[in-house]
Amino acid sequence: MISVKNALDIIDSFPKIYTSEKVNLQDALNLVLFENVSSPINMPPFRQSAMDGYAIKYSEQEKYTVVKESKAGDSGNHSLKVGEAVRIFTGALVPDDGDTVVMQEHVERNGDSILIQKMPEQFANIRKTGEQIKVGEIALKKGTKLNEAAIGFLACLGITTVTVYKIPKVTILVTGNELQKPGTDLEIGKIYESNSVMLKAVLQKSGIKDVEIIAVKDDYQETKTSIKNALEINDILLVSGGISVGDYDFVKEALLENKVEELFYKINQKPGKPLWFGKKQNTYVFALPGNPASALTCFYIYALPLIRKMCGYKNNHLQKVIAKSKSVIKNPSQKTLFLKANLEGEFVEVLQGQSSAMLYTYAMSNVLICVASETAEIKIGEEVTCIKLEM
């Protein structure tokens, strides 16, 4: 049995190797750039009017003759003499001879002539070619997480694909004779299998959409074969259940038999003590406890950070905040506790129903309070560390 800190240190030492893939820009939301992206064009690609108004060759005079029109999207480059103006619109090409755009609000127009009532400074209201970015310059750096603005920015440069940290492929293996698929009446002694549904949802939140789910009975051969197959095609294997020391817990043995190297087994924590973590080549295996609340806690604290790191996230662990406890917390066990709790403002309250079999409380929680193994008691008003469950 190891401490939470040691377990996290082991998790944080992986992965050793990162992989990348090319994806369409429109599928790249929340993904992280694996390499710098250079701009293939100048942006703006030409001298653009920043206003609706009149492009002129700057001079002292107030009266100009409107000789042409330049709408957004027009490609004609009109010649322009002093005293001539081109009617122009926001985003439109400014004629090469024009150096200033006068806002339409500062102009009185009469037929083909305009009288400028407020002359701007020379060069005003023109966006210069490459003012935002020049061709060949770095648009976004390696490590940038692509939010909607980043995606819009790359799109406006004409970029349609990006190379990002590869999202790990994940399979969930659920074990247990007692598990029944929903949709039929529950048989005596059985429960509905819910861990895969829950884990699939939390993986989906992390950007992992295509998750395979395999269900096996408490049978050594079946477990071994399923693990063998899953190891071949996945980056992450999440096993649910079968990792305790009961006579029908075959997962650990089946993993070792499949030459998965054990990196740790059992953590001095509650819930989630029997978590097993191992590795075969570049595939990582988390054998999670079968109790749903324990499984979810182990996922948040250990599996999620590794997954997010593989995806290139810098802040790969869930965010921690300090809050004042509204509850007395007793910890005679000398284990690290993860307690489902509700954070409101600067106060946090431990919720009723901490049993590792109960998911209801988790559904109502927005944080986990983390109580260190060496802390025997927390009094009301004392500061505690909260792990935020928002992702």
Add this chain to the structure above:
Amino acid sequence: MISVKNALDIIDSFPKIYTSEKVNLQDALNLVLFENVSSPINMPPFRQSAMDGYAIKYSEQEKYTVVKESKAGDSGNHSLKVGEAVRIFTGALVPDDGDTVVMQEHVERNGDSILIQKMPEQFANIRKTGEQIKVGEIALKKGTKLNEAAIGFLACLGITTVTVYKIPKVTILVTGNELQKPGTDLEIGKIYESNSVMLKAVLQKSGIKDVEIIAVKDDYQETKTSIKNALEINDILLVSGGISVGDYDFVKEALLENKVEELFYKINQKPGKPLWFGKKQNTYVFALPGNPASALTCFYIYALPLIRKMCGYKNNHLQKVIAKSKSVIKNPSQKTLFLKANLEGEFVEVLQGQSSAMLYTYAMSNVLICVASETAEIKIGEEVTCIKLEM
């Protein structure tokens, strides 16, 4: 022109009617329950062992004979006399005659007999039928946002579909002769169309996946017809561009001609002044400015809260925090400013490149600083309101 506050008051008065839809539980992540969900079963559905150990009929004696075994998933209900024990595993059915489970760690086993070294209290280590929830009780209330734990909880009750607030159907209509699709060399006078890519990404973040995109030229008839068709099948129509007062801005006229009621037009803010908001029956229309950064700001401040409210979110506006400004901010315009900025700890810094045509700065921002129209200057160290861009 109206104030930001008045515009927000108008936005917040909608929608008047909410609609619901039934979805598969596995597709319900982040959706909000439209009605209470009752449990169709007791959970646990039967008396479960909470431990690996031995089920007994509680007595003073220390020695018991193991007569049967009950694994998780077994349906056999064994009779049990005082002095007899059933070997039992976590999650397994406790025999009706059994009232106590002794942990295996507290038992010495010799062949078919066990010696209990540490007798627990009577009724220990048994999860009672319906201890977590009883059949017919409310599992989750209307208004609950379904996170992974809530989905897992409903799955364990055998629930496979839920009725949720209907995600609005959204179409994006982009207007402008200057817009060119990416994938081909840019023609002179043109720019790549990026607003739809950006808006599609931010909608995707809000759980709206299937977004139709329609591109039209600056042509009144084409704009009018496209709006007409889009109004018929959508809950939200986002129009990008064509809403200023230029001679080729046809959107407002086309909306009014389609009998969309104008709820406001032009807000005393920078950027995003020409935002237009209207409604036809239960379809809402936002005509966003064409400049990408302005469009995104208007989306975050006005469109997103309405969309999130339609989805049943309680906190439908983006979260606000107070931070200390690292920048001098001048606001001679008497407009409300939304400035792209970076929040780090308790300090926030206005970023270079506030032009409404520039998305790069937005990609680097994690907040918008909101400066009230009546605030002429903010000094370094003064507190400012920041709108967090995390969703």
